[in-house]
Amino acid sequence: MSSATSTAHLPSGLSVLTTFPDVLFIPEFIFGGLVWILVASSKVPLPILQGWVMFVSVFCFVMSTTLLCLYICGAHGGKSSWVTLDAIYQGTAALFYLSAAVLEATSTYFAQALQLIVYRENIAAVVFAFLATLMYVIxxxxxxxxxKSS
Known part of the structure; x- marks a missing residue:
């Protein structure tokens, strides 16, 4: 990584994958993808709760992929409006993932209370949802x- 602090502008090209906080796109992909896979493969005791979790995980996965590709291609051109867009998106994603993690934990609790046999995927999804939340918050x-510095 190039430095411990973030720069005042968005990097372009492959330097996106070596600067902090942009390198956090990688664990966001991994944890978000795992939430998506685990919820999709689990039993669904409360479809409305897990539907929101699926929406959040797919939405954030697609938006993060789009932003990363745009940053790597240099589409932002060093404009400060992209820095604002990045800050707004990361805040929205953090709030979405926090709500999804809480709802997945609630759904898992009800699955256990209803004595459904298989709910280990839901437990793993809760853990990865909270890890994704942490990555988006950071x-x-x-x-x-x-x-603020731009």
Whole structure:
């Protein structure tokens, strides 16, 4: 990584994958993808709760992929409006994932209370949802610091 603090502008090219907080896109993909896979493969005791979890995981996965590709291609051109967009997206994703993690934990609790046999995938999904939330919160904090300094 190039430095412990974020720069005042968004990097372009492959330097996106070596600067902090942009390197956090990688664990966000991994944890978000695992939430998506685990919820999709689990039993669904409360479809409305897990439907929101699926929406959040797919939405954040697609949006993060899109942003990362745009940053790597250099579509932002060093404009400060992209720094603002990044800060807004990371904050929204953090809130979405926090709500999804809480709802998945609630759904898992009810699955256990209803004595459904298989709910281990839901437990793993809860853990990975909270880890994804943590990654998005850290990314959002440093995106806000970059936005403030730009």
């Amino acid at each position: 990314h959002q904090v440093f995106s806000l610091r970059r936005w």
